[in-house]
Amino acid sequence: MSSKQLILNGSPNKDGFSMTVANAIFPNTITLHAYDLTIAACDDCKLCHHTLGCKYHDDIDQVLKHFKPCDHLIIVSPIYFGALTDQLLKLFNRFQMLFEAKFTHQKPLFNISQLTLISTCAAKEHSMFAGATLTRDILASLFDSKQVHTLLLNNTDEIDDILITYEKEIVKFKKSVNPWQD
Numbered sequence: 001m002s003s004k005q006l007i008l009n010g011s012p013n014k015d016g017f018s019m020t021v022a023n024a025i026f027p028n029t030i031t032l033h034a035y036d037l038t039i040a041a042c043d044d045c046k047l048c049h050h051t052l053g054c055k056y057h058d059d060i061d062q063v064l065k066h067f068k069p070c071d072h073l074i075i076v077s078p079i080y081f082g083a084l085t086d087q088l089l090k091l092f093n094r095f096q097m098l099f100e101a102k103f104t105h106q107k108p109l110f111n112i113s114q115l116t117l118i119s120t121c122a123a124k125e126h127s128m129f130a131g132a133t134l135t136r137d138i139l140a141s142l143f144d145s146k147q148v149h150t151l152l153l154n155n156t157d158e159i160d161d162i163l164i165t166y167e168k169e170i171v172k173f174k175k176s177v178n179p180w181q182d
């Protein structure tokens with residue numbers, strides 16, 4: 001059976017801490033960069049509550065095309081003000097149409113069996129990741145994800161090379177997600 005992985009990168013820095021970790025764990029993976037996408041903001045017009053679909057057709061169509069089929073969605077993002085980045089959340093807010101399709105119209109459009117969250121933040125407190133993990137849980141419910149993996153790496157202001165500082169955590173995480181790989 002073929003398996004399709006997709007990275008959704010919420011960092012504006014393609015070679016920043018978060019993507020450096022993601023690329024080390026999931027090399028050669030198709031990646032969509034949220035900051036390269038033009039996405040209209042959801043304005044809660046309720047169209048998707050009454051019928052399937054969305055009034056906007058923009059780069060979200062490209063994202064949804066990648067979901068068909070996708071069995072492992074890897075969300076990568078730094079923490080901005082206690083949450084995933086604004087551009088990534090703008091994209092996720094547009095998933096409201098998927099939420100309505102599934103829970104109001106009983107027509108789930110996509111199931112994604114595995115969901116991974118990789119996030120980094122500057123603060124020392126792990127509580128900084130609370131917003132990101134709640135969003136992860138909402139997405140797991142939306143996509144009916146059976147396996148959820150999470151790697152949260154903090155204190156990045158004090159770090160030069162994240163792959164060296166967190167080598168042990170990254171190796172362990174990689175094994176837990178892909179036990180058959182080196």
Ligand SMILES: Cc1cc2nc3c(=O)[nH]c(=O)nc-3n(C[C@H](O)[C@H](O)[C@H](O)COP(=O)(O)O)c2cc1C
Pocket residue numbers: 011012013015016017018019077078079080081082083120121122123124128156157
């Ligand atoms: C606009 C902005 C907001 C941020 N807000 C937070 C925050 O609330 N908490 C925190 O710990 N770090 C915060 N940071 C720091 C980033 O999360 C941190 O530098 C992260 O590791 C950058 O990841 P990247 O290199 O993958 O983009 C913020 C950075 C920026 C630019």
